[in-house]
Amino acid sequence: MKTLLDILDQRNLSALFQPIMDIHSGDFIAFEGLIRGPADSTLHSPANLFGAAKQQGLELEIEMLSRQIVLESFAAQNLPGKLFLNVSPETLMNPNFKNGQTLAYLEKLGIDPKKVIIEITENQPTYDFEAMRSALLHYRSMGFQIAIDDLGEGFSSLRLWSELRPEFIKIDMHFVQGANADPLKQQFLRSIQSIALSSGTQVIAEGIETDAEFKVVRDIGIACGQGYFIARPNRTPPLNPPAEVGRLINANYCVEQPYNNPRSATVETILCYVEPVQPDTEIEKIFTSFTGNASLRSIPVVKNGRPVGLINRYELVDSFSKPFRRELLGKKPCKGMMNAAPLLVEKSTPIHELSGFLSESEIRHFSDGFIITEQGRYLGIGTGQDLLREITKSQIETARYANPLTLLPGNVPINEHIEHLLQSGKSFAVCYGDLDNFKPYNDVYGYRKGDELIQFTGKLLSDVCDPAHDFIGHIGGDDFILVLQSQDWELRCNRALSCFARTSLGLLNAEHRYTGGYMTEDRQGRIIHHPLPTLSIGAAWVTPELFRSHYEIAEVATAAKKMAKKKPGNSLFVEQRRLCQQEAEAANHA
Numbered sequence: 001m002k003t004l005l006d007i008l009d010q011r012n013l014s015a016l017f018q019p020i021m022d023i024h025s026g027d028f029i030a031f032e033g034l035i036r037g038p039a040d041s042t043l044h045s046p047a048n049l050f051g052a053a054k055q056q057g058l059e060l061e062i063e064m065l066s067r068q069i070v071l072e073s074f075a076a077q078n079l080p081g082k083l084f085l086n087v088s089p090e091t092l093m094n095p096n097f098k099n100g101q102t103l104a105y106l107e108k109l110g111i112d113p114k115k116v117i118i119e120i121t122e123n124q125p126t127y128d129f130e131a132m133r134s135a136l137l138h139y140r141s142m143g144f145q146i147a148i149d150d151l152g153e154g155f156s157s158l159r160l161w162s163e164l165r166p167e168f169i170k171i172d173m174h175f176v177q178g179a180n181a182d183p184l185k186q187q188f189l190r191s192i193q194s195i196a197l198s199s200g201t202q203v204i205a206e207g208i209e210t211d212a213e214f215k216v217v218r219d220i221g222i223a224c225g226q227g228y229f230i231a232r233p234n235r236t237p238p239l240n241p242p243a244e245v246g247r248l249i250n251a252n253y254c255v256e257q258p259y260n261n262p263r264s265a266t267v268e269t270i271l272c273y274v275e276p277v278q279p280d281t282e283i284e285k286i287f288t289s290f291t292g293n294a295s296l297r298s299i300p301v302v303k304n305g306r307p308v309g310l311i312n313r314y315e316l317v318d319s320f321s322k323p324f325r326r327e328l329l330g331k332k333p334c335k336g337m338m339n340a341a342p343l344l345v346e347k348s349t350p351i352h353e354l355s356g357f358l359s360e361s362e363i364r365h366f367s368d369g370f371i372i373t374e375q376g377r378y379l380g381i382g383t384g385q386d387l388l389r390e391i392t393k394s395q396i397e398t399a400r401y402a403n404p405l406t407l408l409p410g411n412v413p414i415n416e417h418i419e420h421l422l423q424s425g426k427s428f429a430v431c432y433g434d435l436d437n438f439k440p441y442n443d444v445y446g447y448r449k450g451d452e453l454i455q456f457t458g459k460l461l462s463d464v465c466d467p468a469h470d471f472i473g474h475i476g477g478d479d480f481i482l483v484l485q486s487q488d489w490e491l492r493c494n495r496a497l498s499c500f501a502r503t504s505l506g507l508l509n510a511e512h513r514y515t516g517g518y519m520t521e522d523r524q525g526r527i528i529h530h531p532l533p534t535l536s537i538g539a540a541w542v543t544p545e546l547f548r549s550h551y552e553i554a555e556v557a558t559a560a561k562k563m564a565k566k567k568p569g570n571s572l573f574v575e576q577r578r579l580c581q582q583e584a585e586a587a588n589h590a
Helices: 004-010 046-055 059-077 101-109 129-141 157-164 183-199 211-220 243-250 283-292 313-320 325-329 351-359 363-368 384-401 411-424 438-445 447-463 489-507 510-515 550-566 577-589
Strands: 014-022 028-036 082-087 116-120 145-151 168-171 202-205 298-303 306-312 344-346 370-374 377-382 428-436 471-476 479-484 517-521 527-531 534-542 571-575
Touching (some): 004 059, 028 059, 046 059, 059 082, 059 101, 116 129, 129 145, 183 202, 183 211, 211 243, 306 363, 306 370, 313 325, 411 471, 411 550, 428 489, 428 550, 438 447, 438 517, 438 527, 447 471, 447 479, 489 571
Parallel strands (some): 082 116, 145 168, 306 377, 344 370, 534 571
Antiparallel strands (some): 014 028, 298 306, 428 479, 428 534, 471 479, 517 527
C-alpha cells in the first residue's frame, strides 16, 4: 500500500482536466486541472488524498506536487485556452510557502502566467482576510487572474468576491443541479448573474448534469458552464462539446423581453381599496364582513397606518364551520388568525416584476392577494386574478408591436421608450447596430440561415444589456437599437463586437472561415469576393436638454451608424461632434 511519502517521492499523481465552456459560443475557453492519487490506492480519491495529507502535516507538499503535475500535463498536451489551477487558502498563507515557486515553474514549462487562473478552493473558514487578500493580489500582480470556487457553499466567498473583484466566480453545483424544477435556485442564479454584470465578473455554473439544467443556465444568461453534461474530467480532455450540447447552444436565439414602456402598468393599476381592521378587532366582526360581501377574499389588518397582517376568507370560514369554533373564537382579537407575514408591494412596482416574484413564491400570495403600500403605508390590496388580467393585456400589447423574428420590441415601443426617457429628463446612450455584408451572406446561405444570423445578433446584443437599466429593440431586417443607461455602456458595445467576432464564425462553413469570405456573381455576371458578416454600432450620448424628440435622436444614431460602417471589421463609432457643438452653444448662452 502506497503511503503519502511514497507518492511524494515517486511523484505518483495524475492530472485530469475538465473543460469550461462559453455557453453562448460553445467554445472551450479553459480547463480546470484536477488531481488523482494512485489508481490502486485508497488515496486515489482527492478527498482521501488531501484528508490524509492534512492528518500527516503534508498539505503543502501534496498541494505543491499536485500543482506541478497539473502544469506539466497542461503544457505537455498544449491545451488551448486557460488553466484553472486549484489553490487552497491554507497554502497561500502557510509560512513555509515560498513566493514565486509557481511563477518559476511556469517559466520552466513555457506557460504564460496570463493563461493561468488561480482558483481558490475553500474547505474551512478563512479568518485572516487581509493575509489572504494580500496573497491573491500578489498573484494578480504577476499576471494571474483569480477565480473563487463554490460560491454559495464556502465560508467567506461572498466577502472575497466583494473585496477582490475576481475575474471569475464559480457557483456551487447545489444551486445548479435541479434548478430547472426549483424557482428559488433559479432566482439565486439570476441574482448572482446580475451582480456579476455590475462587477465585471464572469460566472461559471458548476455541476451541469442534464439538458434541462443547461437550458436554465443558458437562458438566464450565465457566461460559462462546467459539468458532466458538457464533458467529464479526463486525462486527455475533448476540445469541443458533444453534438447534443451544440444543438442546445444553437437551438434558441429568440429573445423574450418584457417591454417596459411608459404605458407599462404598475401595481397601482390593480389597487382595490378594502377597509382595513385593527389587530384587536373581534373575529366575529371579520366573519360578518365576509358573509356580507361574497366577493371579498381578504381583509388587511393595519396598525398606525402600516399593514401588519392579512386575513383569508376561506381559512376563517373553514375554521368557524367546525363545532363550537365560532363560540370559542368569536370574541378573540383577529390578530390570532391573521397571516402575520403578508406580501407587501410598493405601488410603483412594475407588474412584470411582481409577476416574476409571485411565480417563484408561495401559492398563498397569489390566492390570498397582496397588500399595496406607498412608502410602507397601507393603500389597498391586489388580487392574483387582477394581476393575470393586467399581464394578459400587457402581453397582447407587447406582441402587437414585437418583431416576429426575434420577439424584440419594434419601432413603436422603441420610439415610446426614447420619448419616455426624454420626458423624464434621463440621459442615455442610443446605439444603432447593423450587420455588414448581410445580403451576400443571405444569398449564399439562404434566407433560413439569414434569419438565424439575425436572431443570433439579437440574442448577443440582448446579452450585453442589463435588464434593469437597458432596452433593446429590433427595427427590422438586420437593424437593432439599444437604449443604454448602464454607466459602462461603451464597454458593453465593445463586448458585443468582440463576442460577435468570436462566435459568429460558428454560422459559417470551414471553407469560408478559412478564406475570410466567399465569391458570388453580381447582376452583371462578374464574380465578386464578399467579406464575412461583421457588426457595426453607431452610438451617441443623449442628454434630454439637447434633444426634442425621438426623430432627432434617430437622425444622430443613423449618422453614427453610417460612420461605423465606414470602418473595417466589427466597429464602434461614438458620435461626439453634435454633443460638443451643442455643449459649446449652451456655454455661450450661459
